[in-house]
Amino acid sequence: MYSLRIQLFTAIIIAAVGGVISLYLFLTSQLLGVSIFILSLLVSFGILYLFVYRPLKKIQEVIYGQQDKMAPQRLMVDSSDELQELSDSFNAMLDGFRTDIVQMKKLERVRSEFLGNVSHELRTPIFSTQGLIETLLHGAVDDEKVNREFLHRALQNIERLNTLLTELIDISRIESGEMKLRFRFFDAVSFLQSAVGDMQTAAEQKNISLKLIGDQSTPVDIYGDKERLRQVVVNLIDNALKYSDPDLSGEVKVKFENKKDRIEISVEDTGIGIAPQHLPRIFERFYRVDKDRSRDVGGTGLGLAIVKHIVEAHNSSITVESQIGVGTKFTFAVMKNSVA
């Protein structure tokens, strides 16, 4: 890998030795001295031209000739010296740029898709509220059969907007890294009892039984952000209630299992279930199996994306199993130790 140095050294030696010989010969026979001098210069320049100037020129041409950023021209230097090393580094840099550009384009697409979704989601309740208020103003306000119902629907739309904005703020804070988690030790048993207890009224209203299952006799310390994990559990229970049929008096079970290094928590329902082709996508932002049903039950399509982010920020992952018409089960774990 030092051949470039050897080539330069050879050229200098030939020039120097040639110079000394020609000086000596010049003193005895002028013609021979001049000829040897010219010959040694030619040989040195030849070496420099062939092994140094020409490959450098080629590299320069390729660098200046880069037109297409997506399909950059790679350097093809066929030697085993420092120029080869230079061209390899250049090619590696090109590959890096190409990956960055592809990534940037992907991010740009995701960003504009997200903006499109956000505007669409905001527009729906705003237009609907606008329509309801206009209808009321055009006379429906005096019609006792519909006026309260219209006002009630307008209020529901405003509540939807409120939930959507809160979840949008949450997801953007999580994704930008602005949301800092506050990790500490706390008791998983009382934590789950409280989260399940808070959802009891909502479950009763839907005629669904909500139970906490697991050994509640002894406290078990887990390590995490209590508020965010509460958001996860409440969100999963809320979904389980939302996607269960109130007429079928279903069941939602929050189970926890004490494992060696973690607590495994699952939320299981006897609801409508999710078809297998949708399962890999339900954690994506705004992905909904049935858009109308989700909207009817006040869904935004952001809940599971937030849940996934929070669980992953706890060095864990969330899984889902489901069967249409039978029910759905989400499972995740929280570590007992701060060194996950």
Ligand code: ADP
């Ligand atoms: P949404 O606000 O629409 O509920 P989520 O992100 O919470 O959004 O969930 C995404 C989609 O996954 C829902 O629209 C629904 O189709 C499906 N889903 C989530 N939880 C359940 C569940 N327990 N049972 C059936 N489908 C569910």
